[in-house]
Amino acid sequence: QVQLVESGGGLVQPGGSLRLSCAASRSIFMINNMGWYRQAPGKQRELVGAITRGGSTNYADSVKGRFTISRDNAKNTVYLQMNSLKPEDTAVYYCNAEWRAADYWGQGTQVTVSS
Secondary structure (H helix, E strand, O other): OOOEEEEOOEEEOOOOOEEEEEEEOOOOOOOOEEEEEEEOOOOOOEEEEEEEOOOOEEEOOOOOOOEEEEEEHHHOEEEEEEOOOOHHHOEEEEEEEEEOOEEEEOOOEEEEEOO
16 A cells, blocks of 8 residues: 655745645655646546656646656655646645555645735
8 A cells, every 4th residue: 555645735826836745655666657636626636747657747738837746766755846826726736646556645735826
């Protein structure tokens, strides 16, 4: 099993930046795909972006050029750097790991973009 703990959320003004962290309870070296999802009130959970074990990334069109995912295998941590934040980025952000045909989720961290 894999336990995931997100941190780094908070309140930020439009145009600001935040960096989310996702710490895993085991080595992420062998975890093929790790990703970030978000869920806004009244909406379905959506993929923000993901990163493979080899470091390849993909992003939702709505965040391309503003968000960057990275992984530090030595620290068993995945990051989501969010720049140029917009009010529509407000949501609970969840970390996900796909490992041995199972999905694992963190508890989520709230990001609120508001002036």
